[in-house]
Amino acid sequence: MTRVSLFVAAAVAAFLLLPATTLAAKATARKTGNGAAPVRQGTPYATRDDAMQFADELAERRGLDRGRTRAAIAQAQLLPVVVRLMQPPPAGTPKNWTLYRSRFIDAVRIQAGVRFWQANREALERAEREYGVPPEIVVGIVGVESIYGQQMGNFRVLDALATLSFDFPPAHPRAAERTAFFRGELEEFLALQQRSGVDPTKPLGSYAGAMGMPQFMPSSWARWAVDFDGDGRIDLWRSPADVIGSVASYFKGYGWQPGMPTHYPVTFDAERVDMEGLLAPDILPTFSVPSFLARGALLDDTAVQHTGPLALVELQNGNEPPSYVAGTENFYVITRYNWSSYYAMAVIELGREVRQALQRGS
Template identity: 30%
Template sequence: MRGRLALLLLGGVLSTPLQASPDFEQYVAGLKQEALTAGISAATVQAAFADIRLIEAAIKHDKNQPEFKLTLDTYIPRAVPQWKVNQARALYRQHLPLLTKIGREYGVQPRFIVALWGIETNFGKLTGNFPLISSLATLAWEGRREAFFKGQLFDALQILEQGHLTPAAFKGSWAGAMGQVQFMPSSFLKYAVDQDGDGRKDLWGDLADVFGSAANYLHQNGWREDETWGRRVRVPDSLDPALLGLEVRKPLSAWQALGVRQQDGSALPKVDMEASLIRPDDVHGRSYLAYDNYRVLRHWNRSPYFVVAVGTLADRISE
């Protein structure tokens, strides 16, 4: 941890960033030199770091943990309320021609593109207003995860170097997630696409690029168009707990023989596919059969709560 961090934490989260300390200024000078050595142009470095400043709120967010314990029973109604379902259905219908075209190109059902869009940023309304270069430099300087955030910072500089947007418009979450589907800079470089062919990958204001990039991410990580993500199920009390977890995969017929049923008590689908049985909370919590697409969504975000929220919203769109 850097020497002046204790002073930063005394004042709470301020509405404006703290003035950079000499230590931070010295650290930034080193970042600039490393960027130039890595091949980033002097013009991009100068523009990107022109208004660099220490962002105390980014440090506070990175260090703070939730003060209460969520369960899926409390989280899902908050993450997928009826108003969001209604809005998702309306936007799905509004953009269906574009979504259908992109879905066919990448082999991804359009309802999952809309669900990711809705869970990540409330359909583009909550993309974050932190200056990304300053936030990433601050988190690298703070030191707890320096290698990670420094790598994301240099990837962010590559995005600016490629001319996808200006430094002034380069804003996102406190941790560096960007645009309407909240890609980290490394994910942007790997998965973002110029879907409409205008020469820019605009994940902030261009829905073709937003939808295409989300679909490309899923496609590149093994999405299966012929399967859904999973389903909530009932599990008999007698089931061996050792069968729980993503490490165990069984055909649906095997889970059926073990007494696992759909949530309404009906038999599992008679299809030739494997699934894992997961229970993200305790023995009294919800149980799900997780399919291959569950694993792809987990690559996007490892939280089972996030995956279940996306899958639940996608299911509600298609009802």
């Protein structure tokens, strides 16, 4: 899943679904650029039979060197802090879009976004030409995920993925599903390292194993990461061009449609609105415009011309009334990066704020 940026996930754990950003980055032996020492207070997996059995099965399944695979798993450490961070929020914790937004749409991120856009304008424009993804969406993603490289994580990716593969918190309501997911990510990570000849103990990332400026997970790196600067390697820690091209590649791969808005404003006819029916599909675009209107939603003149399906997106505001938008297929694509409508709106609004600040010359 999505982004997981450890900073994003930790900051909003009270009201954000587990954000394992469905992305990936190439692990390298170079420094991450954080300037932070890796978290290293764990118990090695070298004596764990289940971990070593996984290593043997992985080597056979993927045609990897058995000795190197076992050695890598043996060096991984169980990090209790990772287990704690992956615990779900307490039941009944209210979601609050206003609070969530304030943590990502602020002067620090906006100004950093302006500098990122100015420094990488050519790459952003080229990515839009090649993949159809607007610069503000890419800029929004990188800003929400890592503040443009300022916060990329200081957990060894090997430790984070091993911990979540072999010791995912069993009390989590989706423990079996998440364990399987992280074992797949650990497998992809080790395969990437052996193919590239990189020491698997070197890359640093989030507590969920997400890496680089865009906080990619290994499986998505294998599918979507690109060498956009043409230097013969993919570096999502230090190459903004590779980051930009890879994020755009990811969105195109998940069906981004050039020129389509992400959402429209929506209001309701209080006398006939079928709110339960409108919310039933969640954020999956399901309703044609006529069927959307027939359930009591009201759209402006631009939105009623939309030709694709729509979803009613609800953003709760704690004890205050929720906010609503009509989400398009492009809104849904953003949630493939992180399964959260709150996350998608933060990306959209940060990108918009950066664009406006850039246009103002601030």
